[in-house]
Amino acid sequence: xxxxxxxxxxxxxxxxxxxxxxxxxxxxSQDTKKLVEEAIKKLDYQPNLxxxxxxRSETKMILVLLPNISNPFYSKVVKxxxxxxxxxxxxxxxxxxxxxxxxxxMYLDLLKNHLTxxxxxxxxxxxxxxxxxxxxxxxxxxxxxxxxxxGVPYVSxxxxxxxxxxxxxxxxxxxxxxxxxxxxxxxxSAMQRKNxxxxxxxxxxxxxxxxIVLYGDYTFNSGFSVGHKLMALKNRPTALFxxxxxxxxxxxxxxxxxxxxxxxxxAVMGFDNISFTSMYDPMVSTISQPRYDMGRAAMxxxxxxxxxxxxxxxxxxxxxxxIIRESTVK
Amino acid sequence: xxxxxxxxxxxxxxxxxxxxxxxxxxxxSQDTKKLVEEAIKKLDYQPNLxxxxxxRSETKMILVLLPNISNPFYSKVVKxxxxxxxxxxxxxxxxxxxxxxxxxxMYLDLLKNHLTxxxxxxxxxxxxxxxxxxxxxxxxxxxxxxxxxxGVPYVSxxxxxxxxxxxxxxxxxxxxxxxxxxxxxxxxSAMQRKNxxxxxxxxxxxxxxxxIVLYGDYTFNSGFSVGHKLMALKNRPTALFxxxxxxxxxxxxxxxxxxxxxxxxxAVMGFDNISFTSMYDPMVSTISQPRYDMGRAAMxxxxxxxxxxxxxxxxxxxxxxxIIRESTVK
DNA sequence: TTGTATGCGTTATCAC
DNA sequence: GTGATAACGCATACAA
Numbered sequence: 156x157x158x159x160x161x162x163x164x165x166x167x168x169x170x171x172x173x174x175x176x177x178x179x180x181x182x183x184s185q186d187t188k189k190l191v192e193e194a195i196k197k198l199d200y201q202p203n204l205x206x207x208x209x210x211r212s213e214t215k216m217i218l219v220l221l222p223n224i225s226n227p228f229y230s231k232v233v234k235x236x237x238x239x240x241x242x243x244x245x246x247x248x249x250x251x252x253x254x255x256x257x258x259x260x261m262y263l264d265l266l267k268n269h270l271t272x273x274x275x276x277x278x279x280x281x282x283x284x285x286x287x288x289x290x291x292x293x294x295x296x297x298x299x300x301x302x303x304x305x306g307v308p309y310v311s312x313x314x315x316x317x318x319x320x321x322x323x324x325x326x327x328x329x330x331x332x333x334x335x336x337x338x339x340x341x342x343x344s345a346m347q348r349k350n351x352x353x354x355x356x357x358x359x360x361x362x363x364x365x366x367i368v369l370y371g372d373y374t375f376n377s378g379f380s381v382g383h384k385l386m387a388l389k390n391r392p393t394a395l396f397x398x399x400x401x402x403x404x405x406x407x408x409x410x411x412x413x414x415x416x417x418x419x420x421x422a423v424m425g426f427d428n429i430s431f432t433s434m435y436d437p438m439v440s441t442i443s444q445p446r447y448d449m450g451r452a453a454m455x456x457x458x459x460x461x462x463x464x465x466x467x468x469x470x471x472x473x474x475x476x477x478i479i480r481e482s483t484v485k
Numbered sequence: 486x487x488x489x490x491x492x493x494x495x496x497x498x499x500x501x502x503x504x505x506x507x508x509x510x511x512x513x514s515q516d517t518k519k520l521v522e523e524a525i526k527k528l529d530y531q532p533n534l535x536x537x538x539x540x541r542s543e544t545k546m547i548l549v550l551l552p553n554i555s556n557p558f559y560s561k562v563v564k565x566x567x568x569x570x571x572x573x574x575x576x577x578x579x580x581x582x583x584x585x586x587x588x589x590x591m592y593l594d595l596l597k598n599h600l601t602x603x604x605x606x607x608x609x610x611x612x613x614x615x616x617x618x619x620x621x622x623x624x625x626x627x628x629x630x631x632x633x634x635x636g637v638p639y640v641s642x643x644x645x646x647x648x649x650x651x652x653x654x655x656x657x658x659x660x661x662x663x664x665x666x667x668x669x670x671x672x673x674s675a676m677q678r679k680n681x682x683x684x685x686x687x688x689x690x691x692x693x694x695x696x697i698v699l700y701g702d703y704t705f706n707s708g709f710s711v712g713h714k715l716m717a718l719k720n721r722p723t724a725l726f727x728x729x730x731x732x733x734x735x736x737x738x739x740x741x742x743x744x745x746x747x748x749x750x751x752a753v754m755g756f757d758n759i760s761f762t763s764m765y766d767p768m769v770s771t772i773s774q775p776r777y778d779m780g781r782a783a784m785x786x787x788x789x790x791x792x793x794x795x796x797x798x799x800x801x802x803x804x805x806x807x808i809i810r811e812s813t814v815k
Numbered sequence: 816t817t818g819t820a821t822g823c824g825t826t827a828t829c830a831c
Numbered sequence: 832g833t834g835a836t837a838a839c840g841c842a843t844a845c846a847a
Contacts, residue, residue, distance in 0.1 A: 159841065159842095168817075187816080201594070201598055202841075208841090209824065210840080224563060225760075251563070264531070269535050434735070500825080501827080537824075538839095539824080541825085542839065542840090
């Protein structure tokens with residue numbers, strides 16, 4: 156494994172000159188540049204970035220913390236992040252946190268140890284104060300899920316409006332008794348989506364009924380069991396809005412098992428527009444988030460911080476979209 | 486940001502001693518150790534691993550190259566890798582290659598630049614010779630998909646037997662006219678699965694019929710269009726084995742659209758046992774790979790290489806399992 | 816335009 | 832047990 160020294164020796168120049176060639180400095184003559192480049196090729200030299208990183212005290216590496224890579228929602232967000240990162244000479248390090256604050260802290264050590272230059276949280280679990288503290292000392296951005304009042308910028312959607320739009324769609328196609336399937340997590344989005352549901356009912360003079368407000372944990376299984384509970388109700392609703400596609404699919408499966416027809420007997424709305432929704436039978440109506448753009452925006456916010464554009468704490472809410480499919484309209 | 490120097494000064498010892506404490510060297514007295522630890526706490530000192538990495542010329546970081554994190558197949562494999570990695574003080578860096586050799590090369594630079602200590606390929610796209618060359622110079626393991634004859638160890642399953650088992654299941658439940666949905670990729674697994682199909686037919690005296698051997702690209706959409714083609718055939722098969730669950734689901738959707746009942750009119754087998762198979766309606770019969778264990782084994786092979794257990798080029802084939810669900814048996 | 820020399824933060828070798 | 836000190840590979844301020 157050859158070093159910059161070897162190259163210098165072979166090319167008959169100093170290491171400084173080699174370094175200049177490596178970094179495209181324009182204050183090096185064409186002739187010596189050629190000389191150096193030949194030496195590099197001859198030795199098959201690859202710079203040891205550990206040296207450079209230490210010297211520059213940066214790694215050109217961004218940490219992305221996501222609950223779980225198996226969640227298909229995040230894949231496109233990551234693509235967006237990667238796109239912008241690569242365009243700017245950064246690499247991305249993806250890490251599973253399992254929605255566990257301890258694991259988040261473990262990975263945050265990479266930041267504190269100077270092994271990554273910044274971090275993008277997809278769904279921070281650590282406490283507000285902790286997040287705020289990190290945000291004060293390092294480049295940090297929240298993407299998709301976020302905590303407010305931390306001073307850490309975020310990119311997301313307006314979950315309240317999105318939820319409102321989803322429920323209004325159910326109302327528009329004639330439903331008056333609409334169940335809600337949420338999550339009792341502390342995630343902002345879960346609460347905002349519930350509030351959107353309530354407001355939509357209110358605006359259309361539908362009474363809020365606590366008995367058809369149910370909770371799951373974002374998974375298919377939780378949706379499935381809620382679906383069965385629903386079918387056992389005396390005054391059964393005719394539609395349901397679930398705040399995750401997986402739960403929506405679980406509900407659909409349970410309802411189909413009971414022999415009901417979707418959407419004729421029962422309509423279901425999901426949230427996120429994961430790819431499965433268009434593979435399912437029936438295809439699932441849902442809310443689409445601009446995932447790729449959210450990823451891009453998040454990475455751009457990190458870059459701003461890295462470039463010391465100290466200025467602005469930003470709150471970016473991008474546009475969502477209603478996707479109407481077979482689970483609500485034939 | 487304080488350094489080891491600051492700690493040394495505050496504790497009134499040399500940097501060497503601080504370093505010893507940091508690395509749990511046992512040749513340091515309890516008293517001084519306490520002194521140093523207090524200083525560390527007081528300064529909120531975090532070691533800068535860039536220094537350590539340069540000095541030790543290792544990063545305790547492993548690169549994992551996978552086609553796409555959106556493919557749910559890989560999530561559990563990654564979990565297995567992470568488990569073993571963390572137990573041994575390593576971190577894992579996940580990277581999307583989009584099945585593109587260029588992107589693979591880009592990420593391999595991280596290895597050549599000493600930014601990661603080893604690499605696990607989930608489905609290498611680079612040429613054999615290239616892979617062999619990398620394997621000669623760095624710790625490398627192939628996991629799941631692999632190329633033979635490169636000298637690079639791998640962990641996988643016996644795709645031939647797995648496929649044979651899948652087709653035999655269809656034969657066992659009475660099918661004689663069984664379509665095959667493969668992929669024309671150069672992946673070993675694709676070919677072995679086709680061979681397993683052929684052998685199973687042969688062993689049960691069923692004629693191989695080229696007209697019901699079809700190809701897709703692993704995706705739902707390709708399965709969907711093949712499903713429609715299938716339904717248009719004059720001498721329609723009664724069952725199909727797809728070498729990916731997504732394609733199997735695509736076929737199922739197409740068949741249901743034509744009004745056929747599954748499994749009564751048509752049976753479908755998938756491959757991989759992604760979680761979506763047990764959410765679908767019908768739930769999909771498939772072959773389960775020991776994904777978590779494959780990940781663990783792969784990481785263990787990397788560790789062996791890292792520890793200089795130069796010895797053995799290994800080829801590990803773990804056990805698969807037949808999962809019978811509604812798409813083949815009521 | 817090029818070379819010399821210093822330091823980034825750490826570990827490890829060698830003295831004591 | 833502990834302390835000086837020399838690396839690790841590179842980038843850069845300064846000199847020439």
